[in-house]
Amino acid sequence: LPLPDHFQPTGRPLPLGLLRREYIILIEIALSALSLLLCGLQVEPRYIILVPVLAAIWIIGSLTSKAYKAEIQQRREAFNRAKMDYDHLVSQIQRLGGLEGFIAKRAMIEKMKDEILGLPEEEKRALAALHDTARERQKQKFLEGFFIDVASIPGVGPARKAALRSFGIETAADVTRRGVKQVKGFGDHLTQAVIDWKASCERRFVFRPNEAVTPADRQAVLTKMAAKRHRLESTLTVGATELQRFRLQAPARTMPLMEPLRQAAEKLAQAQAELSRC
Incomplete structure (x- = not known):
């Protein structure tokens, strides 16, 4: 200008x-x-x-x-x-x-290029994090095997179990104090009973270090990173096309x-x- x-x-x-x-x-x-x-x-x-x-x-x-x-x-x-x-x-x-839209789009494209270049390091960090979170992931998977429907919880019969299911609380892994208290009919006493049942399930958990990171865990990370790369590259291609169209049309306007x-x-x-x- x-x-x-x-x-x-x-x-x-x-x-x-x-x-x-x-x-x-x-x-x-x-x-x-x-x-x-x-x-x-x-x-x-x-x-x-x-x-x-x-x-x-x-x-x-x-x-x-x-x-x-x-x-x-x-x-x-x-x-x-x-x-x-x-x-x-x-x-x-x-x-x-x-022009303002062009500058914003170009900045977004530059940011995406940086993200793509950083994907290998991000993937390494995600794989390393599998070891750091191994105990919690094993525990979560273990608790998912304890279903409330077949559990013996004082004061919680079939009707109240159905109420818990309607709020997405089906296994011990789904139980939180805040989540249970949101269910109608669950006051402090019944909520504590459900929390105590979850705690009894947790006490049966034994961490297995040799299974800290399974092939399925690694594959889940690799699949997630591949999907992210595909999404970024697709958006980058569309953005580059839009910038080229802008360069061709802007002078005439x-x-x-x-x-x-x-x-x-x-x-x-x-x-x-x-x-x-x-």
């Missing part, structure tokens, strides 16, 4: 008779100091004539200062208008060309605004250069 920095205009100098603000301030300070000196000291009468002269200079300086302020205000307003026009055209081009934008950028650069002369 055309930018104001692409242009190097020369700003108009201040009109003749206008001093830069810092010079005006220095003159006013000097006049103030001299006036105070004349008023505070006993001077010869012939120097009294300097008072009206200083007053006249002060008035001229004030008028010059007002003219300078008006000039800088005019240049600042011109700069603000030029910037507003330029920003408006940039927004139009970005909207018509879908934004071309009519390019010349107005170039003119607006040049105008903004000129206004900025003129404001910098103040």
